[in-house]
Amino acid sequence: MPTNRTPDSGHLWSVALPQLTKRVGHATLDSFLRNTIALDFDGHTFRLGVPTQFAKDWLEQRHADDICDCLSEAADVPVALQMEVTSSMATPAAPAPPAPPVSPPPQPAVSVSARSEAATHELFGSTPLNPRYTFGSFVVADCNRFAHAAALQVAKSPGRSYSPLFIHSKVGLGKTHLMQAIGHYVKQDNPSANVVYLSAESFVNQVITAIREGHVEQFRRKHRYGDVWLVDDLQFIASIEGPASEEEFFHTFNFLSETNKQVVLASDAPPRHLKIMNDRLRSRLEMGIVADLRAPDVETRVAILEKKAEAEGLDIPREFLEYVATKIESNIRVLEGALLKICAYYSLYEMPLTLSMVEEIISDYSTAASDKKLTLEDILEHVAVTFQAEPSEITGPKRHKEIVWPRQVAIYLAREMTDHSLSSIGKFFGGRDHSTVLHAYNKVSDLLIEDERVLWSINDLKAALRGE
Numbered sequence: 076m077p078t079n080r081t082p083d084s085g086h087l088w089s090v091a092l093p094q095l096t097k098r099v100g101h102a103t104l105d106s107f108l109r110n111t112i113a114l115d116f117d118g119h120t121f122r123l124g125v126p127t128q129f130a131k132d133w134l135e136q137r138h139a140d141d142i143c144d145c146l147s148e149a150a151d152v153p154v155a156l157q158m159e160v161t162s163s164m165a166t167p168a169a170p171a172p173p174a175p176p177v178s179p180p181p182q183p184a185v186s187v188s189a190r191s192e193a194a195t196h197e198l199f200g201s202t203p204l205n206p207r208y209t210f211g212s213f214v215v216a217d218c219n220r221f222a223h224a225a226a227l228q229v230a231k232s233p234g235r236s237y238s239p240l241f242i243h244s245k246v247g248l249g250k251t252h253l254m255q256a257i258g259h260y261v262k263q264d265n266p267s268a269n270v271v272y273l274s275a276e277s278f279v280n281q282v283i284t285a286i287r288e289g290h291v292e293q294f295r296r297k298h299r300y301g302d303v304w305l306v307d308d309l310q311f312i313a314s315i316e317g318p319a320s321e322e323e324f325f326h327t328f329n330f331l332s333e334t335n336k337q338v339v340l341a342s343d344a345p346p347r348h349l350k351i352m353n354d355r356l357r358s359r360l361e362m363g364i365v366a367d368l369r370a371p372d373v374e375t376r377v378a379i380l381e382k383k384a385e386a387e388g389l390d391i392p393r394e395f396l397e398y399v400a401t402k403i404e405s406n407i408r409v410l411e412g413a414l415l416k417i418c419a420y421y422s423l424y425e426m427p428l429t430l431s432m433v434e435e436i437i438s439d440y441s442t443a444a445s446d447k448k449l450t451l452e453d454i455l456e457h458v459a460v461t462f463q464a465e466p467s468e469i470t471g472p473k474r475h476k477e478i479v480w481p482r483q484v485a486i487y488l489a490r491e492m493t494d495h496s497l498s499s500i501g502k503f504f505g506g507r508d509h510s511t512v513l514h515a516y517n518k519v520s521d522l523l524i525e526d527e528r529v530l531w532s533i534n535d536l537k538a539a540l541r542g543e
Contacts, residue, residue, distance in 0.1 A: 087121070088113035091145040098141045099333070107134055112161065121146050121154050124161035131158045137334075204262075204272055208255035214382070216375040217490050217516075219249055221533060222366035224523040226253045226339075228530065230260035233268075233303050233337035236527050237364045239328070242341045244368035247408035250341040253368075254305045257339055261303050271301040275311035279320045286319065299330045302337065309342040310349060325356045332359070345541070364534050367541070371407065372494050376400035379407065380414050387418050395433045402437060413437045449492050449540055451503045457540055458485040470505040486512055487519035488536060 092108065099108070107130045114122040123142070125131045134142065139156055146154040210230070215223050222242055229240050242250050258270045273281075278298075285294035298304065304327075312324055331338050342349065345367070346360035371379065380396040399417070403410045417428070417436050459466045462481035469482045482504065489500045490512075497516075501507040522529040 084113040084116040084121070087116055087146065087149055088123070090149040091142075094148065095138075095141060095145040098145070099138050114159065114161070116150075116154075118152070119155060120157055122157045122159060125158055126161065128160050131160050134158060204255045204258045204270075206259075208252045209259050210256045213249065213252055213256055214375075214379060216371050216378075218369040218371045218375060219253075220520055221491060221523060221537070222249075222253060222368050224520070225364045225366045225530060225534075226257055227260075227524065228527070229337060229339060230257045230264075233257075233261055234335045237530075238332065238336070239338040239340055239360060239363040241346060241360055241363065241365045242339070242368065243343065243345050243365070245343060245370070245406070247406035248368040248370060249407065250368060251307055254307060254339055254341050258303065258305055261337075265302075268303065269301040270303045270305070271298060272305040272307070274307045275309050275324075278306060278324065279312060282320045282323050295327070298327050301331075303339070304331055304336060305339045307341045309340050310344060321356065325359075328356070328359060332362075338363075345538075364530065365538055366534070367537070369492070373397070373400050376403070376410060379410060383411055383414050384418070387415075389418055391417065391428065395428060395430060398430060398433055399437055451489055451493060451495060451500070454488045454492065454540065455485055455503075457536070458488065461536065461539075470503070472505065483515040483518050484533070484536070486515040487533070488540065490516050492537065492540060 088111075095108070107125075110126045111130075112124040114124045116122070125134065135158060143154055143156050146156065210223075210227065213219075213223065225237060225240055226242070229237050242253055244250055255272060258272050261268050262270055281294055281297075285291045306324075312321055328338060340360065345365055346357050349357060349360075377393070377396050377400045380391075380399060381393070384391045384396070395417075396414075399410070399413055403413055413436075417433060420428075420432070420436055455466050455469060458464075458481050459469055462477075462484075464478060464481050468478050469485055471478075486500060486504055489495060489503070490497070493500075495503075497509050497512045501509060501512040504512070519529070519533070523533060
């Protein structure tokens, strides 16, 4: 045994390591602690060998206190910690498996940084983001304003307050657009940022390939060292059989969360409705902001159609667009597809459109059945309970601060979560006029972007009203 190593240093580390794992998690264990080695313990200072400068910096900045606490508990005396980058990790007394053959001694800091940048470029040289999916091209309306505000906050400050951001909706309402808009914004703001975007199906396929070909570590490096991790169609992982992909996803998610990286997920259902996923993963998915995208109301659907028709250079009468908007409710993609078909007919036959022609053209486009919708009474009652106010006070004439804010929140939720018009909402809330309702709605909308406490509060209220 080497003379620079006390007989009990390896034993002390083997006793401390299981307790340390409980504190830092298995992701940190696998990535940073698995190949460490106990070098020496003189009764006061414990010298720990780590394989790379990156691992040393990471552990010192984030887990030095945890390591000292666990060592002190195991030794029953206060223990100071000293970490060293060790060129050889093949010492027999190490509690972890031996590392690969001895590598050259570490180079100066500049060389380490250069190698890190090269590895980063190799793993994250490009991301499959659609150039059309930006915040600038996203049509913001009442049906998606909350999700848009949350996504924009995430893009401006990734990994700060809203990780994970979980976006859910039915097909074709803009989930993918918002996710990729985040990626574009981050890359534009910080070109060196590592943005990873993929579908859940692609993630599963990569897991299977990594296991089959023995490239699990390379796979983990690819996904665990990004700054922003965007995973679309999460329901795919929940629907497949076999725990390997779900476990790998869970540990990747945990690692990114522990290292303050930004995670954005999209699914066709909220976390609680992903029945097949295990409870611990589902509960972690609910830790952050859960934002839904609803089908746009008739007014918004008409506006979308008008904008699309204008882009195609066609002047289609509004009554025809209103007809299409009333027949196709739930899917923006289908809505735009129907308009493109009308445009194709118009261009092909070069004849004036009639309502009967429009009806025939879009007859093969399905109209989604509406789900059971919230009522204004449901929203009023829930807001009243939440803010400990009487419903009659919220709809009444009082303008005390304790009543005005709950009233504004209730009006905002009514506009966001129902199909009622502004005038209809105003009538319900004490006969208030259109401008008063719009002011209340805009007040809350602006605060969603400015004050994260409001964002969290509205997030919780919407989740409760949806029964999540």
